[in-house]
Amino acid sequence: MKTLCIAVAALGAVMAMPASAYQPSRPVEAVVHTGPGGGSDLLARAVATMLEKERLLPVRMQVVNKTGGGGAVAAAYLAEKARDQNTIGFFTGVWLTGPLTSAEAKVTLRDLTPIARLVLEPALIAVKADAPYKTLADFIAAAKERPGQLKQSGGSATSRDNVVRQLLQKATGARWAYISFPGGGERIAALLGGHVNMMVIEPAEAGEHIRAGNMRVLAQVSDRRLSGFPNVPTLKEAGFDVPAVPQVRGVVAPPGIPAENVAYWEDVFRRLTRTESWRRFLADNQFEDGYQNAAELAKFYDQFTDRMRTILQEAGVKTVR
Amino acid sequence: MRWRSPDFWSGLALAALGGYIVVAARGWDYLTPDGPGPGFFPTWFGVAILGLSLALVFTSGKGHLADWRGAGRAFAMWAAFAASLALIKAAGFAVGFAALTYFVVAVMYRRPALVALATAVAIVGAFYLVFPLALGVALP
Amino acid sequence: MDIAAGLMNGFAVALAPANLLWCFVGVLLGTVVGIMPGLGPPATIAMLLPLTALMNPAGAIIMLAGIYYGAKYGGSTTSILLNVPGESASVVTCIDGYQLARKGRAGAALGIAAIASFVAGTFGVLALMLVAPPLARLALAFSSPEYFALMALGLAMVVLLAGRSLVKALLAMLVGLWFAGIGTDVFTSTSRFTFGRMELLSGIDFVVVAIGVFAIGEVLANMEAREEPQALPVPKGLRNLLPTMQDMRDCRFAFANGSIIGFLIGVLPGGGSTIASFISYGVEKAFSRRREQFGTGVIEGVAAPEGANNSETGGALVPLLTLGIPGSSTTAILLAALVLWGFKPGPLFISENPSMFWGLVASMYIGNVMLLVLNLPLVPLFAQVLRAPVFVLYPVIIGLSLVGVYSVSSSLFDLGLLAGFGLLGYVMRKLDYPSAPLILGLVLGGAMERALRQSLMMSEGSLTILVARPISAAMLACAALILLIPFFARLNTWRLRAMEEENK
Numbered sequence: 006m007k008t009l010c011i012a013v014a015a016l017g018a019v020m021a022m023p024a025s026a027y028q029p030s031r032p033v034e035a036v037v038h039t040g041p042g043g044g045s046d047l048l049a050r051a052v053a054t055m056l057e058k059e060r061l062l063p064v065r066m067q068v069v070n071k072t073g074g075g076g077a078v079a080a081a082y083l084a085e086k087a088r089d090q091n092t093i094g095f096f097t098g099v100w101l102t103g104p105l106t107s108a109e110a111k112v113t114l115r116d117l118t119p120i121a122r123l124v125l126e127p128a129l130i131a132v133k134a135d136a137p138y139k140t141l142a143d144f145i146a147a148a149k150e151r152p153g154q155l156k157q158s159g160g161s162a163t164s165r166d167n168v169v170r171q172l173l174q175k176a177t178g179a180r181w182a183y184i185s186f187p188g189g190g191e192r193i194a195a196l197l198g199g200h201v202n203m204m205v206i207e208p209a210e211a212g213e214h215i216r217a218g219n220m221r222v223l224a225q226v227s228d229r230r231l232s233g234f235p236n237v238p239t240l241k242e243a244g245f246d247v248p249a250v251p252q253v254r255g256v257v258a259p260p261g262i263p264a265e266n267v268a269y270w271e272d273v274f275r276r277l278t279r280t281e282s283w284r285r286f287l288a289d290n291q292f293e294d295g296y297q298n299a300a301e302l303a304k305f306y307d308q309f310t311d312r313m314r315t316i317l318q319e320a321g322v323k324t325v326r
Numbered sequence: 327m328r329w330r331s332p333d334f335w336s337g338l339a340l341a342a343l344g345g346y347i348v349v350a351a352r353g354w355d356y357l358t359p360d361g362p363g364p365g366f367f368p369t370w371f372g373v374a375i376l377g378l379s380l381a382l383v384f385t386s387g388k389g390h391l392a393d394w395r396g397a398g399r400a401f402a403m404w405a406a407f408a409a410s411l412a413l414i415k416a417a418g419f420a421v422g423f424a425a426l427t428y429f430v431v432a433v434m435y436r437r438p439a440l441v442a443l444a445t446a447v448a449i450v451g452a453f454y455l456v457f458p459l460a461l462g463v464a465l466p
Numbered sequence: 467m468d469i470a471a472g473l474m475n476g477f478a479v480a481l482a483p484a485n486l487l488w489c490f491v492g493v494l495l496g497t498v499v500g501i502m503p504g505l506g507p508p509a510t511i512a513m514l515l516p517l518t519a520l521m522n523p524a525g526a527i528i529m530l531a532g533i534y535y536g537a538k539y540g541g542s543t544t545s546i547l548l549n550v551p552g553e554s555a556s557v558v559t560c561i562d563g564y565q566l567a568r569k570g571r572a573g574a575a576l577g578i579a580a581i582a583s584f585v586a587g588t589f590g591v592l593a594l595m596l597v598a599p600p601l602a603r604l605a606l607a608f609s610s611p612e613y614f615a616l617m618a619l620g621l622a623m624v625v626l627l628a629g630r631s632l633v634k635a636l637l638a639m640l641v642g643l644w645f646a647g648i649g650t651d652v653f654t655s656t657s658r659f660t661f662g663r664m665e666l667l668s669g670i671d672f673v674v675v676a677i678g679v680f681a682i683g684e685v686l687a688n689m690e691a692r693e694e695p696q697a698l699p700v701p702k703g704l705r706n707l708l709p710t711m712q713d714m715r716d717c718r719f720a721f722a723n724g725s726i727i728g729f730l731i732g733v734l735p736g737g738g739s740t741i742a743s744f745i746s747y748g749v750e751k752a753f754s755r756r757r758e759q760f761g762t763g764v765i766e767g768v769a770a771p772e773g774a775n776n777s778e779t780g781g782a783l784v785p786l787l788t789l790g791i792p793g794s795s796t797t798a799i800l801l802a803a804l805v806l807w808g809f810k811p812g813p814l815f816i817s818e819n820p821s822m823f824w825g826l827v828a829s830m831y832i833g834n835v836m837l838l839v840l841n842l843p844l845v846p847l848f849a850q851v852l853r854a855p856v857f858v859l860y861p862v863i864i865g866l867s868l869v870g871v872y873s874v875s876s877s878l879f880d881l882g883l884l885a886g887f888g889l890l891g892y893v894m895r896k897l898d899y900p901s902a903p904l905i906l907g908l909v910l911g912g913a914m915e916r917a918l919r920q921s922l923m924m925s926e927g928s929l930t931i932l933v934a935r936p937i938s939a940a941m942l943a944c945a946a947l948i949l950l951i952p953f954f955a956r957l958n959t960w961r962l963r964a965m966e967e968e969n970k
Contacts, residue, residue, distance in 0.1 A: 015945030040508065040795070044747035047802060050516065072875055075650065081664060106655040108662035156924060161652045182360065184610075184923045185653045187916070190735045190791040190798070197789070200924060209805070213790050213812020319357070322655055336897050340637055347644060347659075354656055361922040364651040364658055367915045368644075375640045382633050396690030400892055403689040407682070407864065408885050414868075415878050423868070427861040446598060453865055 027266045029091055032065040035086045036093035036094040038079035040072050048124075048254060055282045061273050076100040077110035084112045088261040093120065093270065097254050101306065102163045105314055108325045113310075118262055120304040121274040122255035124287065127227030128165065128205050129234065131220045133196055141223040141243045144203060148179035155181040156201040158192040162322050165252050166205040168313070169226055171320045172247045181236050196220070208233055208291035226250065233291055253295060253309075255302060333386035337379045344376030402429070424450045467597065476824025480832055485525045485825070492529035493833050496536020497840060500543070503550045503677055503870035507537045508795045515803055523807040525824060528829040530803060534796055535587055535779040535830065539837045542579035542772050547851055548863050550681040550870070555739035557676050557905055558747045562760065562767030564684075569763050573849045577709040578765055579772040580841040582721055584834050586773030589725035590732070590780020591830040594787075599816070602788040605733045610920035611932050615941035617914035620741055620876070622945040624746030624903045635903045638894070642907020643726075645670055648916075653919060665879040672740070673874050676910055677867045677896035678884045683891020685860050708845065709765070717769040720750050724773020731774075732781020735793040739778040740909050744770035746868075752948070780830070786920060787823060789813055813833050 035053065037045035046068060053066035071079040076099045078284055083094045096114065103110040112150060115175045130141060138144040148155045159166030167183055174180055184201060186192045189210060195201045197219055206220075208231060214220040224243045240247050256274060258267065277283055297305060317324050336358050406429045414422030417439030424446040431442035474523045479485060499510045511530050517524035541553030546563035559579065566575040593601075624639045625632065648659040649669030660666040723744045731742040750770035751760045760767050785791040790812035792798035804811045809819060854862075869886050894901055925931035933939045 040512075046512065054516065070876065071875065072668070074664045077664040077667055077875070089666075092859055107650065107657050107664070107667055109657060109660055109667050111664065153926065161650075161655055163655045180924055182926070184920050185916075186920070187737070189654055190785070190793055193791050194606055194735045194785070194789075195609055198609055200609040213810045213814065216810070217813035219813060332897050336899075343641070343644075350659065354658065358654070358703050360653070361919050361927065364654055364656045366919075368658065371640050371643045371647075375637065375644070378633055378637050378640070379584065382637070385633075397896070400686045400689045403686055404885070404889055404892070407888065411878070411881050411885055412882070415639075415914070421869075423861075423865055431857045432503055445861070449858070449861055449865065453869065457869055 016256060020192070025317070027090070027263070027269045029062070029064050031091050032067050032075055033062070034069050034092040035066050036069050036071055036079050036083055036092065038070075038072060038076040038097075038100070040070055045095050045097055046070060046087065049114070051286055052095075052123075052277070055277060055280065055286065058282060059277065059280050061280075066291070074107075074110060075103050077103055077107065077112070080110070080112035080114075083117055083257065083259045086259040089259050090262055090266055092259055094257045094259075095254065096257050098165060098252050099163075101253075101310055102317075105134055105310065105317060105324050106163055106267060106322060113326075114234075114257060114306050115303070117260055118258040119193075119299050119306065120256040120258050120267060120270045121299060122253055122295050122297040122302045122305060123274065123278065124254045124292040125227075125251035126207060126254070127231060127249070127293055128169070128207055129211050129222045129237070130169075130203065130224045130226065131196070131206050131211055131215075131222050132203050133199060134219050136202065136221065136222050138223060139221075141240075141245065144223060145173070145177050145179045147151055148181045149177070152180040153182055155203065157181060157183050158186055158195040158201040158204045159183060160187070160192075161185055162320065163313075163317060165226075165250055167320065168250050168316055169205050169247075171316050172250065173245060173290075175319065176245055176247050212291075227293060229293075231291060231293075232288070248312075251293075251295065253305075255295075255297075267299055331386045334383055337381075337386060340379035341376055341383065344372050344374070344379055347372030347375065406430075418421035420450050420454070423453070467760055470866075472820060472824040473595070473828060474900070475821055476826075476828035478542065479524055479821055479825030480528065480828035484522070485528050485829065486832070488521070488525040488529040489532050489829050489833050490836060492532020493536035493539075493837050493840065495529075496533035496538075497540040497837065499533065500537035500540025500552050500556075502873075503544055503552050503673075503681075503866055505870065505873045506553055506796075507534050508799055509873070510537075511694065511796065511799045511803070515799075515806065523809065524825050526807065527804070527822065527826055530800060531783075531826060531830060532833050534800070534846060535776060535833065536780060536837055538587075538772075538776045539580060539583045539841055540634040541775070542583075542768070543576065543848055544866070546575045546579065546768070547848060548681065548859075548866075549684045550863060550866060551673075551676045553775075554672055554676065554909075555743050555771075555778070557680070557740065558743040558771035559768055560680050560764075560900070561747070561902055562764050563761030565761070566765065566768065571763070571765075572852060573845050574709045574713055574765065575768050576845040576848060577711055577842060578717060578769050580838060580845065581709065581714070582717065582724055582769040582773035583776040583841075584838040585721045586725040586777035587780065587834040587837075588831065590729050590777035591827060591829070592780075593729050593777075593935070594783055594830075598784045598788050601733055602784050605735070605785060606789075608734050608937065610917045610924060610940070611935050611938040614729075614914060614917035614932060615938035615945070616734075616741075616879050617910045617917060618771045619941050619945040620745055620748075620906065620910045621914065622948040623744060624906060625948055625951060627926070631898065634899045637903065638899050639903035639907040642904040642909075643907045643911035645675060645904075646911030649912075652916065663879075665877060669712025669876055669912070670883065670908075671871075671880065672905075674871050674880050674883050675887050676905055677870055679891035679894070679904065681863055682869050682884065682888025683895055683901070685863055685896050686888060686892035688856075707879075708842075713765045717766050719753065720766040720769035721773055723750055723753075724770045725777045728774030728777035732757060732778035733784045734781075734795070735785050735791050738794055738909075739775040739782075741913075742774040742778045744906055744909070746770045746774035786811060787815060787826075790815065899964055 007148060035049045037049045039045045049068045053068065055060045071082045079094060080100055086092050100114060104113045138147065157170055162185065170183055184290060186195060192204055196204045205226065211220060215222060222234060222237045225237050225239045226233060227239055227250050228249050232237060240249055278294060306307050314324055332420045351365040351368035353364060353423055354365035356369060357363055410422045410426035413425055427446040427449050428442045432439055433443050499505055499507060510533055537553060541556035542559045542563065544550045544552040545556040545559040546567050549561055549564040551557040563575045566572065624635055648666055649918045650657050650667050657667060727746040727749060728742045747767060747770050750766050754766060756764065782793045782797050785793050786797045786801060792801045801811055867884060868881060871880050878886050891901060922933055932942060
């Protein structure tokens with residue numbers, strides 16, 4: 006009886022809520038942590054264009070670049086804008102790993118309001134075309150024979166490239182060196198010039214080199230085979246029981262905004278991911294759809310950072326949180 | 327070495343910097359199994375700074391009488407600049423920069439207040455016209 | 467497709483009226499962007515990207531490329547007139563350019579900058595056209611050990627930039643190395659010298675230091691005098707408004723030097739126009755008959771770096787167009803643009819899209835001519851800027867600095883840093899520390915450390931990798947030689963003095 010009363014009361018309360026919920030009335034600021042032309046910046050601009058084209062947002066979306074600190078400055082900027090209803094931010098994996106290794110990066114994703122996860126970026130494991138490795142197993146076997154002598158080029162120690170390496174090393178017992186290059190162009194040049202043996206590369210970057218016959222792909226770092234690479238086995242298919250570590254991108258909002266705003270943004274982005282333009286965008290950039298709503302994103306964040314912390318510590322990188 | 331010569335003092339300051347760098351570098355790995363660590367380079371250039379600055383201190387020649395009046399003006403200008411930055415943060419570019427311009431014209435160059443005001447307004451106006459309007463560059 | 471046919475095809479594309487228009491728009495915009503300190507081609511190109519989706523791709527790439535190399539022409543303007551580097555690559559131009567302006571030869575400096583940019587820019591395009599694919603393959607042989615040697619060579623240039631006190635120059639350079647070390651170490655993700663501030667996590671932006679030390683430092687130094695009737699002598703008479711025939715003759719070597727060095731360094735992925743201009747300046751000084759005068763306003767000191775930073779654009783397009791590898795932030799955005807329009811930049815790009823490639827090449831020839839025609843007549847006009855009374859000029863310089871720095875990072879913290887570096891610049895000036903080595907250390911320090919550690923990782927700890935490879939060994943030998951020059955010079959003086967003593 007009591008339950009019924011509560012249920013009716015709750016129902017009544019819900020029905021009494023105003024029909025039109027939150028809607029942005031001023032242009033929305035979309036904060037990104039890269040400069041103009043960087044990955045996040047291009048994604049944000051593409052999203053803004055798509056939202057306008059599909060008429061999913063009643064106002065304009067303006068991209069604001071807050072560079073610095075590998076995402077820390079942008080995250081702190083969002084944290085400062087608490088309760089501001091016209092700001093959102095586009096985050097990537099560095100927003101998640103930054104606070105783990107840098108004491109100065111004080112704002113974690115949990116301090117902000119998660120909205121949605123949008124894309125997963127898969128990757129490929131590539132070697133130079135004239136290398137003696139035809140499969141990933143070949144490479145691992147070679148690495149086992151000469152521990153520490155094969156080399157991989159990649160980004161910083163906390164980047165996904167190194168994480169893949171750590172996971173593979175742990176799963177197979179092989180060991181090979183990792184050389185960091187800050188720029189994607191330098192990494193590719195190092196591989197093509199024969200200075201390193203292997204690299205983890207994004208499909209968009211690799212496409213042309215593969216077509217020209219300069220690179221060979223050994224495996225894909227993703228859960229399902231990408232449409233552009235139907236003949237390349239995924240890590241699991243190649244026999245390595247290693248999680249396909251994704252590079253994630255998604256949306257967050259400043260802390261302290263009302264629940265109905267969160268619901269509104271969630272809804273906007275959910276509808277965006279169902280449109281044709283989005284599908285085309287994913288296909289053009291060879292991204293995977295990784296949509297998760299706010300609650301799922303929060304859970305993903307916890308799992309991801311826990312796993313990342315363990316991996317980094319095993320890799321010998323000092324973690325501070 | 328001569329006391330109170332500028333080289334002497336700057337050499338000391340740099341020696342202090344070098345010392346600081348070396349000490350800070352000891353907090354990081356000098357060598358890691360993969361290669362030189364984050365402490366490698368800083369240690370070396372810290373030592374170099376320390377060594378060279380001490381050499382400077384010991385070979386510093388005679389000091390010259392500093393132009394204190396001139397230096398004073400320059401420092402005053404710098405203080406005004408720093409203050410205008412605080413003003414910009416608090417009240418926006420227009421106010422802060424206008425204040426700075428006024429200071430330069432009126433105080434530094436002793437022009438009449440009206441000229442200073444006019445210049446300040448004109449320059450700020452020009453900046454607003456050129457940058458946000460014509461070029462779309464944000465002002466602080 | 468052979469070169470002559472390709473070029474014919476290319477000119478056909480480039481001379482189409484629409485594309486000519488886009489070329490003009492691009493170079494004009496580029497010049498304006500280059501003049502503004504801080505605002506650079508990457509930001510401008512990124513902002514125009516959405517617009518280009520509506521244009522035809524050939525016209526779009528012609529325009530964007532025009533912005534890219536046009537900015538290099540404009541960058542020298544504020545460097546020479548106001549000692550404010552308009553672009554990171556224009557810092558070296560400040561050294562002699564501003565001194566020339568102080569001597570009343572601003573017009574000559576501006577003019578020579580434009581001419582050198584034209585000569586080198588055209589050379590860059592020529593080289594791009596003729597040797598792109600084979601050179602790209604060669605560039606791949608260049609890796610971390612060679613980069614380290616190149617940086618070492620660059621730093622050895624400090625000796626040539628030293629001026630009166632070698633010790634002070636070295637100290638300035640080391641402090642520059644320290645500034646470069648501030649930030650996050652890329653190999654281990656350790657924060658270094660960040661004093662707990664997250665804004666320092668990605669290091670100090672070069673633009674902030676350069677504008678602070680050069681521009682603000684200069685303004686502060688000039689504030690010392692109570693009254694100055696005019697900031698800088700305005701060039702009078704045609705002789706000083708444009709470079710003279712004598713100037714052109716003096717710069718013969720500089721033109722060649724800038725063109726070749728700029729292009730070669732541009733080809734290397736990761737080599738930048740700043741490094742190119744420094745090395746070109748150093749080489750010019752090393753081989754010049756009047757090397758002691760460098761730094762006081764020598765015309766070749768403007769021609770060499772300006773040429774270098776222009777031919778570097780031609781060079782940077784080589785890895786982009788032949789391999790699809792972007793070597794700098796600007797070329798990375800151009801790459802993104804090409805992808806946006808549905809092209810696939812990579813090894814097959816030229817053979818599959820010949821009209822795009824040749825059209826671009828042809829448009830660069832045209833663009834360089836346009837820029838020369840645009841810039842030269844403007845030189846006397848720009849020189850009139852110096853007529854402005856001091857109390858107007860200095861606030862404008864400060865304002866430009868503020869806007870320039872803010873446009874790079876939108877950060878008030880950086881403005882605070884600007885103030886700090888301004889003070890540093892002033893103090894350095896008073897205490898007679900040269901500022902060029904500071905900038906050199908800052909620019910090269912980070913890259914040099916990375917290259918060394920990468921090399922040691924490649925060789926698993928053995929330093930011999932640096933001398934085992936021919937290219938890096940050769941460059942290290944040059945660097946060692948340069949470092950030994952003052953030593954030998956002093957030995958020589960001692961020897962001469964000893965001989966004098968004996969003869970007495």
